Amino acid sequence: MEQPGRGSTIAERLNYLINLRPESEGGPWSDLEIAEGIEAQGLGKISAQTVWRLRTGRADDPKVGTLSIVARFFGVNTGYFTDDDPSESVAEIRYLLAHRDGELLDAMMRMGGLSNSNFQTVNNMIGALSEAERKHGRTGAGDASEGKGTSTE
Numbered sequence: 001m002e003q004p005g006r007g008s009t010i011a012e013r014l015n016y017l018i019n020l021r022p023e024s025e026g027g028p029w030s031d032l033e034i035a036e037g038i039e040a041q042g043l044g045k046i047s048a049q050t051v052w053r054l055r056t057g058r059a060d061d062p063k064v065g066t067l068s069i070v071a072r073f074f075g076v077n078t079g080y081f082t083d084d085d086p087s088e089s090v091a092e093i094r095y096l097l098a099h100r101d102g103e104l105l106d107a108m109m110r111m112g113g114l115s116n117s118n119f120q121t122v123n124n125m126i127g128a129l130s131e132a133e134r135k136h137g138r139t140g141a142g143d144a145s146e147g148k149g150t151s152t153e
Helices: 010-018 031-040 048-056 064-074 087-100 103-112 116-135
Strands: none
Touching: 010 048, 010 064, 031 048, 031 064, 048 064
């Protein structure tokens, strides 16, 4: 799944969020599920047709209020839809997905068992990898399933 980058459209960004829901939880969100979910959570009222128009790029100049409601439903800030570069928001999404999937907790637990020296080495490696990805224009916030089932051992 292609992550949205600088200059991506609202439709591309929304479709990225829609497709993040794993098959085990029902797969990609439908327009109706989003509209009903927004209302059920008390976030406002948006029709399934409005969701469809946003998702397909047919919404002419959507209101910030509408984007804000959709953003809250997906747990992102409104800037995810309105900023020129959603990289920071995509990184937050990746963090939330890792936390949800237990990957972050697992990594933290494993790091907690390291000596101070090795902990610092891992921390430095993470910093270097993050800097390399920024330098090459990548946010590191690709598909949350990247790397699952692979091993470097």
